[in-house]
Amino acid sequence: MRKKIIPYLLVSPYIVHFIIFVAFPVGFSIYLTFNNWNIISPMEFTGLNNYKRLFQDAVFWKSIFNTLIFLAIHIPLQIIVALFLAELLNQKINFRGFFRAAFFLPVIVSGVVVTILWQQLYGFDTGLINRLLVKIGFEKIGWLTNPNWAMPSIAVMATWKNVGLYIVLFLVGLQTVPPQYYEAAELEGATHMQKFLKITLPMINPTIFMVVVLSTVGGFSLFIEPYVMTGGGPLNSTISAVLYIYKQGFFYYHMGYAATLGLFFAMLILTVVMIQKKFVEKDK
Amino acid sequence: MKKTFLYIFLTAGAVIFLYPFIWMISASLASENEIGGLIFLPSDFTFNSYVQMFNKIPIGKAFVNSMIVSSCVTFGVLVFGSMVGYALSRLEFKGRDLIFYIIIFTMTLPFQITLIPQYILIVRFGWVDSYAGLIVPYLMNALAIIMFRQYFKSIPQDLIDAARIDGCGELRIIFGILWPNSIPVLVTVGIITFMTSWNEVLWPLIVIRNENLMTMPQLVTLFAVGGRAESQLGVKLAAATILALPIVTAYLFFQKYFIQSMASSGMKE
Amino acid sequence: MRTSNFLLLIAIIIIVLSCSSNSHSRRSKIIYWSSNNIEEIEFARYIVDSWNKNNPGDKVTFQPVPEGQSSEEVILAAVVGKTTPDIYSNMWEGDVEAYAEAGTLVALDTLSGFTDFLRERCDSSVIEEVTSLDGHIYQIPWKINPVMLLYNANIVKELGFNTAPRTYSEFFEAAKKFQKDTDGDGYVDRWFGYAEVIVTWWQRFFDFYPLYLAASNGAPLVKSNKAAFNNDAALKVFGFLRELYQKKYFAKERLSARQDVFLDGIIATRFTGSWEISHAEKFKPAGFEYNFSPMPVPDSHKGPVYTYGDPKNIVIFKTCPDPNLAWKFLKFALNEENDLKFLEITNQLPRRKDLNTNPKYASYFKKNPKMEIFAKQAKYVKGTDQSPVLKEVFDIISQEYEACVIYGKKTPQEALNDAEKAVNLLFLK
Numbered sequence: 001m002r003k004k005i006i007p008y009l010l011v012s013p014y015i016v017h018f019i020i021f022v023a024f025p026v027g028f029s030i031y032l033t034f035n036n037w038n039i040i041s042p043m044e045f046t047g048l049n050n051y052k053r054l055f056q057d058a059v060f061w062k063s064i065f066n067t068l069i070f071l072a073i074h075i076p077l078q079i080i081v082a083l084f085l086a087e088l089l090n091q092k093i094n095f096r097g098f099f100r101a102a103f104f105l106p107v108i109v110s111g112v113v114v115t116i117l118w119q120q121l122y123g124f125d126t127g128l129i130n131r132l133l134v135k136i137g138f139e140k141i142g143w144l145t146n147p148n149w150a151m152p153s154i155a156v157m158a159t160w161k162n163v164g165l166y167i168v169l170f171l172v173g174l175q176t177v178p179p180q181y182y183e184a185a186e187l188e189g190a191t192h193m194q195k196f197l198k199i200t201l202p203m204i205n206p207t208i209f210m211v212v213v214l215s216t217v218g219g220f221s222l223f224i225e226p227y228v229m230t231g232g233g234p235l236n237s238t239i240s241a242v243l244y245i246y247k248q249g250f251f252y253y254h255m256g257y258a259a260t261l262g263l264f265f266a267m268l269i270l271t272v273v274m275i276q277k278k279f280v281e282k283d284k
Numbered sequence: 285m286k287k288t289f290l291y292i293f294l295t296a297g298a299v300i301f302l303y304p305f306i307w308m309i310s311a312s313l314a315s316e317n318e319i320g321g322l323i324f325l326p327s328d329f330t331f332n333s334y335v336q337m338f339n340k341i342p343i344g345k346a347f348v349n350s351m352i353v354s355s356c357v358t359f360g361v362l363v364f365g366s367m368v369g370y371a372l373s374r375l376e377f378k379g380r381d382l383i384f385y386i387i388i389f390t391m392t393l394p395f396q397i398t399l400i401p402q403y404i405l406i407v408r409f410g411w412v413d414s415y416a417g418l419i420v421p422y423l424m425n426a427l428a429i430i431m432f433r434q435y436f437k438s439i440p441q442d443l444i445d446a447a448r449i450d451g452c453g454e455l456r457i458i459f460g461i462l463w464p465n466s467i468p469v470l471v472t473v474g475i476i477t478f479m480t481s482w483n484e485v486l487w488p489l490i491v492i493r494n495e496n497l498m499t500m501p502q503l504v505t506l507f508a509v510g511g512r513a514e515s516q517l518g519v520k521l522a523a524a525t526i527l528a529l530p531i532v533t534a535y536l537f538f539q540k541y542f543i544q545s546m547a548s549s550g551m552k553e
Numbered sequence: 554m555r556t557s558n559f560l561l562l563i564a565i566i567i568i569v570l571s572c573s574s575n576s577h578s579r580r581s582k583i584i585y586w587s588s589n590n591i592e593e594i595e596f597a598r599y600i601v602d603s604w605n606k607n608n609p610g611d612k613v614t615f616q617p618v619p620e621g622q623s624s625e626e627v628i629l630a631a632v633v634g635k636t637t638p639d640i641y642s643n644m645w646e647g648d649v650e651a652y653a654e655a656g657t658l659v660a661l662d663t664l665s666g667f668t669d670f671l672r673e674r675c676d677s678s679v680i681e682e683v684t685s686l687d688g689h690i691y692q693i694p695w696k697i698n699p700v701m702l703l704y705n706a707n708i709v710k711e712l713g714f715n716t717a718p719r720t721y722s723e724f725f726e727a728a729k730k731f732q733k734d735t736d737g738d739g740y741v742d743r744w745f746g747y748a749e750v751i752v753t754w755w756q757r758f759f760d761f762y763p764l765y766l767a768a769s770n771g772a773p774l775v776k777s778n779k780a781a782f783n784n785d786a787a788l789k790v791f792g793f794l795r796e797l798y799q800k801k802y803f804a805k806e807r808l809s810a811r812q813d814v815f816l817d818g819i820i821a822t823r824f825t826g827s828w829e830i831s832h833a834e835k836f837k838p839a840g841f842e843y844n845f846s847p848m849p850v851p852d853s854h855k856g857p858v859y860t861y862g863d864p865k866n867i868v869i870f871k872t873c874p875d876p877n878l879a880w881k882f883l884k885f886a887l888n889e890e891n892d893l894k895f896l897e898i899t900n901q902l903p904r905r906k907d908l909n910t911n912p913k914y915a916s917y918f919k920k921n922p923k924m925e926i927f928a929k930q931a932k933y934v935k936g937t938d939q940s941p942v943l944k945e946v947f948d949i950i951s952q953e954y955e956a957c958v959i960y961g962k963k964t965p966q967e968a969l970n971d972a973e974k975a976v977n978l979l980f981l982k
Contacts, residue, residue, distance in 0.1 A: 006454050007377035010367045015383070017364075017424040022390055025401035032401065039407060039633045040655040088294055093287075101539050102298040105305065108535050108542055109528050110483040112501045116508050116524040117304050120311075120517070124806035125742060126320040128307070134738055145750070145806050147960065160301070168547045220394070224485050228508055233752045235960055236952075242396060242486070249400050250490055251626060252945065253633065259400045266397035273392075341620070412634030493630045495619045506620045 032259035039253060050260040060261065062236050063244045064268070066151050070240075071219045073155040079211055082163050083204075086170035100171075104164035111161065115228040118157045119144070122229075144230055147237040154225050154238060162218070166211050173204035209280045213273055220269050241265045305528070312521040319517050333518035334526075337507075340519070343526055345496055346503040353418045353499060354481040360423035361477045362470060369432025370458050374444060391426040403490050417491040418499070422481060427549065428473045435469040436462060472545040475538075482531060500527055582611050583879050588624065588643035588865070589617035592831060592899040597642075599894060600886045613882055618643060623755060625944070632657050632870075639873035640883065644692060644866045645755075646683070646936045647943035652868070653691045654941055659869040660689040664880045674887070676906045682936050683866065692866035693883065694904040696895070698826035699930040700763040700861045702849065706842040708821040717822070717846040721793050724849045728802035731821050744804040746797070746822040747814060751807070752955050754947035759824050761954055762947075763861040764790040767848040771859040771935045775946055780976035782950070783969045789851045791965035794958040805959060816841065824848065826863060827927045830900050845926045862934030864904060889913055900924060902931055942979050949975045 033050050037043040054060055085103060089096055106114060121128050122143035130140045143153040181199050190198070222240035226232050232239035232247070239247075245265070249258030311319045312333050314326030337343065371377070372384055402421060411417035439462060447461045463470065488502040495503070504527045508520050535542050587597035597615045605612055618641070621627035625645050631637045632652060652658050661667050667690075671680060675694050683692050704717045712731060718724040728745035735742055748760040766772070769786030797803040808814045815823055816837050823829070833843060847858040867887075869879045885891070889911070892903035896917055908914055908928050918925040937943055949972050957968035 004377070007371045007375040007380070010371040010375070010454065011383055013364050014368045014387075014424055014429070018386060018390065020405070021402060021421050021424075022393065022398065025398040025405065026393070028401040028404070029397055038655070039404065040652075040657060085294075085297055088290055088297075091290055093290060093294070099294050099298055100543065102301050104539075104543055104546075105301060105532070105535070107546060108479060108531055109305075110485075110501045110531070112483075112485060112505045112508070113308075113524045113528045116504075116520060117308050120307075120521075121304060125740075125808075128323075140740055142806060164301070165546055168543055172547060217394070220396070224505065228505060231509075231751050231753060233955065234750070235955060235962070242399075245396060245399060246486070246490075249403070250630070253629060255400055255404065262396040262398075262400055266394040269394045269396070270392070407634055410635070412630075413636050493619045493621065493627050493634070493636065495617075498619075503620070506622070509622055510620050 029259045029263060032256050033263055035256045037255045039255060046256070050257050053257065054260055054264060059236055059239060059244060060264075063239050063241050066237060066239060067219050067222070067241055069151045070155045070158075070222065071216060073152050074158055074219060075212055075215045077156070077159045078163055078166060078215060079208060081159065082166035082170050082211070085163075086167045086174055089167065089171055090174045100168065103167050106161045107164040109161075111224045112228065114157065114161050115225050118160075119229050122153055122157075145234055147235040150230055150234060150238045154222070154229065158218070158222070158225065162215075166207075169207050169210065170204060173207040174200065177203045205280070209276070212276055216272055216276065217269060220265055308521055308528075309525055312518055312525045314518065316516060316518050319521075333516070333522040336516065337519045337522045337526070341503055341507055341523070342495060343500070343503065343523065346498050346500040347530070349415075349497055350482060350500040353415060354478050356415070356419045357422045357481040358474055358478045360419070361425045361428045362473060364424055365428035365473060366432045366436075366458055366462065366466075367455075368429045369434075370436055370454070370462065372429070373433045373436040374441075375454075387426045387429055391430070399486075399490075406491055411491070413492055413494040413497055415497070418488060421487075425473075425477060428477065431469055431473055431549070432466075435466055439465055471541055472548055475541055475545040476549045479531065479542075582875060583613040583640060583873070583882060584638045585613055585615040585640040585642070585882075586618045586638040587615055589620060590828065592828070592901075593617075593643075596895050596898045599898065600891060604882055604885055611878055611882075623753070625755070635872065637870040637872050640867065640869055640879050642695060642865070642867045644868045646692065646864050646866055647938075647940075647947075649683075649692050649866065649868065650685055650939050650943070651941040653685050653687070653689070657871050658691040659871055659873065659876045660691060661693065661869065661880070662690045664876060666884075667880065670884065674905050679904065679906075682864075682939075684939075686939055692868050693887065695865055695867045695887070696901050697862040697864045697904045697931060697934055698828065698901055699927055699934045700759055700824055700826055700863060701845045701847060701927065701930060702822055703815070703825045703829055703843060703845055704822045705815070705818065706844050707840075708818065717844070718849055719847070720852045720854065721789075721849055722852050724793075725796070725800075725802070727821075728797065728800070732800075732802055741801045741804075742819070744820050745802045746824075747804050747808050747820045748824060749807075750805060750955075750959055752948075752951045754944055754951050757947055757951050757954060758861055758863060760794060761790060761950065761958075763824060763848050764793070766859040766861055766935050767850050768854065769859075770856055771933070773938045774950075775938050775940050775943070775976065778940075778980040780946075780973040783973040786851075787969055788965050791954070791957055791968060793849075793851075794954075795961060795965060798959055799961055815843075827900050827902070827924060830923055845923060847930065857933045859933045859935055860930060862904075862931070862936055864934075864936040893917065896924070902927055904931075945979055946976050949979075 034045060034047060035043045036046050036049075089100060093099075120126075124130060124140060124142055124145060127143070129143065134140060141149055144150050177200060182195060185195050185199060220241045223242040223246065226238040226240050226243050227246075230238045232243050241261075242265075245258050245261045248254045248261060306324075307322070310325050311322050313329045313331070314322055315328070315330055315332070318326050368383075368387075372380060372387075406412055406417045406421075409416075411420070443461060443465070444457055447457050452460065483501060484499075485501045485505055488499045489505070492498050492502065498506070504523045507523050585597070585601065587593050594617050597617070601613050601615045616638070618624045619627050621630075624643050625648055628637075628641060628644070628648070632655075637657070649658070653660075671690070671693070675683075679694055680690075683694055684690055702717055708731065709717055709727070712727055714723075714727060718727045724745075731743065731745045732741055733743040734740055749756045762774075765774075765782065765787055768790050769784065772781065772784070772786060774780070774782045794803075798805055804814075804820070808820070813832075813836060814820045816833065827845075833841075837843075848860050850858055867883060869876050869883075873879050887903075890913075892905060893913055895901070895903055896914065900921070902908060902924075905911075908931060914928075918928055940946065953963070953968040953972040953975075957963040957965055963971070
């Protein structure tokens with residue numbers, strides 16, 4: 001009898017925690033979407049109003065658009081840079097440990113530090129990047145103040161921060177490719193490019209998929225970067241999904257509407273990831 | 285020839301990744317007028333920015349808060365994670381698969397959906413402006429459970445049977461027998477949990493408004509966007525440097541573990 | 554063994570949680586939050602110390618309002634999280650209506666002696682301004698910071714002007730003369746002025762709103778639950794600001810992320826309040842001279858020049874265990890003597906009608922001629938309109954401001970039409 005209870009005792013803290021902090025919130029969140037509530041006043045049932053508002057809300061659509069822009073730049077850039085540097089590290093070289101550690105450093109540092117830092121690098125007049133641009137004869141760019149540049153700038157910064165992790169992952173992937181494969185290919189006279197496309201790429205496909213999924217989730221979770229650097233501006237060009245939830249929820253205390261946004265973004269993330277998964281499976 | 289190119293690219297890469305940090309540190313040590321034109325080292329060092337920053341914000345207290353919160357969260361995740369991981373991998377009971385699926389479901393659930401209701405819960409529990417509000421929601425971690433489950437599966441059954449014969453209870457088995465044999469997974473889960481908790485900003489921003497309870501990244505964030513730095517750039521950079529210091533120091537010593545842990549957690553996700 | 558082990562674990566967890574959980578022990582009777590700038594912290598410390606010395610049985614403790622993106626955001630969070638202080642002295646007038654509606658504030662007119670006190674302190678227009686829609690009064694008018702034109706006196710003189718620019722044309726003329734590309738790289742790097750370009754709603758207190766009040770002689774933004782700002786004055790203000798940015802007289806890039814550009818002579822003017830005085834005195838380079846003048850107005854403007862007063866008021870929260878004691882403390886904190894002390898420590902104006910006439914204050918203004926400019930302006934200041942959605946109204950205006958003024962994507966008329974439409978939608982609910 002006692003033996004039978006033990007497993008349940010062991011998992012019971014998890015179950016309690018799950019019910020309080022996951023199951024109940026999900027249910028309550030859905031209930032909230034049908035209400036207006038600022039926590040201090042009584043809740044007010046509004047039916048489908050929040051949903052109607054959502055579809056007419058230009059900022060909501062803008063935040064999705066911004067996320068897509070972010071992903072369109074962030075994902076390819078990340079894969080290319082990470083693969084390139086991983087390939088270099090995979091050669092016979094000295095100081096491999098040092099280089100790997102250097103590339104990895106931004107990964108472990110708090111995003112706050114990175115954003116404060118890059119805000120200075122991106123500065124218009126005294127920013128380092130613009131000073132370099134002018135020196136080599138280019139025009140200054142309003143990295144964070146030009147609505148067309150702000151989101152791409154954030155995407156580049158995010159790549160700088162995260163790419164070290166993917167370098168390491170790709171390196172692991174590259175090292176799983178048996179050297180015989182390359183030797184055989186060389187015997188048949190394959191070029192570098194062919195070797196890469198036919199041997200390397202298929203072997204690291206799972207890693208690429210992982211980069212895509214993690215970046216997608218990351219893109220929809222973007223918060224601290226626009227919060228510190230741009231506040232969502234200029235012209236809402238960097239307002240992200242989470243920043244918009246934060247603004248509606250913890251700035252105006254429109255809890256019902258913020259919950260509706262959260263629900264929608266969550267569904268969107270799951271859908272996008274599922275589609276990406278289908279893509280990879282079909283590829284195989 | 286090829287080698288030379290290789291090193292040129294790698295060095296360029298290293299410069300791109302390291303230079304901003306070097307700039308940050310030297311700018312935080314430069315005088316306020318010099319920062320604008322600073323490229324490498326300031327002409328004369330001054331700790332003025334640091335002195336001002338320490339006078340303006342309770343950064344020391346924030347460091348202690350961050351330590352308390354991250355340690356409690358890490359401890360909880362290790363203890364509960366191994367308990368559940370053990371039950372799922374080594375014990376037979378009804379509903380085991382269901383619990384496993386729940387854990388997988390939790391892992392894929394985007395946090396955007398639970399953010400608002402979790403905050404409301406914290407309000408109702410009266411945990412706004414308390415350590416509990418920062419710690420309790422993070423005591424369980426689905427990924428950690430999965431990692432423990434995976435690892436415990438590889439431990440020989442003999443070890444557990446022998447302990448049972450010696451009259452060990454299940455908790456004894458977990459913490460007395462399995463833990464000493466699971467150092468790699470403990471280190472991995474520990475590092476990831478501690479780092480994630482240490483670097484978290486959104487949740488503290490929502491739950492904590494009392495300056496004396498703020499975590500370090502939260503305090504620095506608010507310092508960077510708020511008005512108290514009196515538009516003194518060096519002071520902001522000093523705050524950022526101090527914030528980076530603890531984790532970077534740990535990284536310098538345990539670099540290999542950091543990279544391995546992060547990589548292995550990435551693989552699983 | 555097993556169960557005891559398990560119990561031990563649970564006990565540890567409970568201890569961890571209970572140690573950490575919120576224990577607001579009340580060592581003092583009243584908790585008071587002040588604003589968190591250095592000068593006001595100093596004043597709060599002074600006032601609390603002198604109260605506690607005379608009333609050791611009724612101890613008051615103070616704490617600066619926690620850091621946040623804005624104190625308004627922090628207070629709202631405190632109200633929601635039920636972690637409000639008993640007294641808060643930095644309440645933005647525009648927020649009071651919403652809190653009063655939600656029943657979180659003490660109606661002060663129910664406390665004995667309040668009405669007489671208020672009548673003695675303020676004239677009828679101010680009393681009207683702070684009276685809520687339900688007829689009660691939930692706030693004590695405490696202080697104002699009129700927004701004025703801060704200018705670099707040396708530069709204005711060098712440009713050949715005797716006074717700071719008063720009208721839009723004069724402003725443009727001076728701006729054109731000052732604008733320069735000093736290092737010859739093809740970019741303007743010296744602008745006549747700078748206003749924060751970010752969209753955060755309250756930034757408009759320092760550009761659009763005071764200019765609008767100046768141009769319209771103090772007209773409201775919303776009136777009887779309708780947008781009231783789509784008028785000639787707002788049109789002129791949007792046009793004025795838009796031209797400043799288009800001709801690059803104002804910097805469009807964020808300058809606030811670097812050193813103080815005003816003290817460095819990179820800009821010549823700012824729209825700001827008297828708190829700049831202590832900042833400037835602390836950091837200004839040798840020989841630097843500055844002064845204040847009223848906000849610029851349209852060329853056709855007649856009458857006094859109004860501006861935004863940035864009033865901050867004092868409220869007592871319903872969570873206060875002893876509102877009468879809190880009120881007694883406030884009466885002490887706001888008496889003639891202490892208002893003078895406030896003026897001396899913070900360089901901000903107490904909101905009382907005898908500021909310019911009471912001899913108590915005259916010697917202060919004689920010693921601080923720059924503050925006298927603000928005191929004179931104090932006769933022509935406006936607060937905000939009473940509306941529970943005022944923050945959203947400012948947010949909408951700010952969005953349109955960004956599109957029209959900063960990026961030139963809309964004409965002023967289009968921007969105002971869109972803002973009016975969006976604001977009226979707010980009231981439909």
